[in-house]
Amino acid sequence: MPAITAWIGTCLVAIGLAAGFLGGIIGTGGCSVMLPAIHFWLGYPAPIAVGTTLFAVIFTAISGGYGHLVRRNLDVRATLWLGIFGILGVVLGSWLFTLLTDHVSLLGLILGLAFLWPAIRMSWEGFGLGSPHKKEGSSIPEHKTGFAVFGFLIGLLTGIVGLGGGYALVPGLIYLFGAPVYITMGTSLATMIPLAVVGGGIKLTQGYVAMGAGLLLAAGTVIGAQIGAAVIKKFKPNTLKLIFGLYFLYVSAKFIGAYFGIMIW
Template sequence: MEEILIISLVALGIVIGFIAGLLGIGGGFILVPVFNSLFRSMGIPLDISIKMAVGTSLFTVFLTSVVSAYKHYLRGNILWRCSLVLGIFGVVGSLIGLKISMEYLSGDLHKRLFGILLILISIYGIYTIKRKILRSIETTYSTIDYRKLFVIGISVGIVSSIFGIGGGIITIPILIYLLKFPIRIAIGISSGMMVLTSLIGIIGYMAVPCPTYRHLLNIGYVSIVVGLIVGFAAMISSRYGAVATYKVKSRTLKYILYSILMLIGIWETFVS
């Protein structure tokens, strides 16, 4: 790999890790379009590049999720039983999502659906900031409805596997609003779940036959070298993002993030 490309991937990992630590999300929704553009620039066809972007994003999300889950475990923010239930049923959803992605989505449709997802996430994110919903909800859960966890796990697993996101940006609000978990507990549970769902997603994308690109060191639809470079940089920078959550107001950063997501979503859906 060229030195400039390696430096760019390290910089991407630093940004993703900081955002992941700051906002408690995996960052896959940023990685997928960036990876897809990178692979397309290398001459890889869209039908292959978008799936490789998803698989490599899941690989990166897995690395950052392991670190995030460990940190939340040390702080006592993870209810492992909930994470395991979500993770196990999320695995089922991941397998369904993998089948949908590989057999029913063309490269162009896959890309446009991802763009639509980004637009919806950005609209929802801006709405929650304006209403200060996440800050206002600090209710305490009493009993855990595992039937709801079953539905949440499968749904998030499907979305995660198709679009290469860890699922935290979807899971966290659902756990807060539907099951009344405090914000930090919801983030911890989501982190534990993402370890399992992203891992199964990785295995699935690795197992599907794909042309070999030596400069990417890909196994199936996962580029090991790209995933490792971005993932390790993100693992290092995520701790600083986590520290920043206690020292810096993240409201402005969230506005910037969701605005960027909106622009990327519009580009992926209607322009590129």
């Protein structure tokens, strides 16, 4: 694990700023930016990268979630159902994570596969090739049982892959529950608050968090998330989907390629 020099510290803050901004726009918490950046480019081992980014996203989710709350870009009812049952999933997923830490390449493959479906689906619709976009609303249709099951599964994935859950929350809420895109982004970030607090806390006690790096990432994400939440409505829904899909497609290819010994820059 690299020592934090002035250069690496600056890079960590810059990565956090970019992650917070992108996360504030697409509702992912920014883990999708931070995790591959500190793993592939700064040399942090995959288990430490997972734990550190999940710890940093605690601050991103709180900052971005609050930014969306004051702008009424989230559904509080859906957030509560998703968050409560998501915590149960995080606890189980964090235990499963400990079984995978000795198999770093397999963990990377799981990360890549976790990105793949939402990346393809969001890119497809971002290019306008899917069904016509429905009119935006101010709430998500009520599905209490569905929210509970979905929240648990998101928490499970959060505990295992350390991505905060936004990569699955965003497309899941849109395609499974018919959620409006802007409301989805805020609800996703707010749901990630309890998931990241519990998951990041567990990773910290397990020794998989580089505290210094995590705090520097967090410093950047807090600012970036506020900027992202403030400018989200300047983007069309399909533009948000395209940003989400293309970036995640790149990250997915990078992780899967690494498993098979193919380096993608």
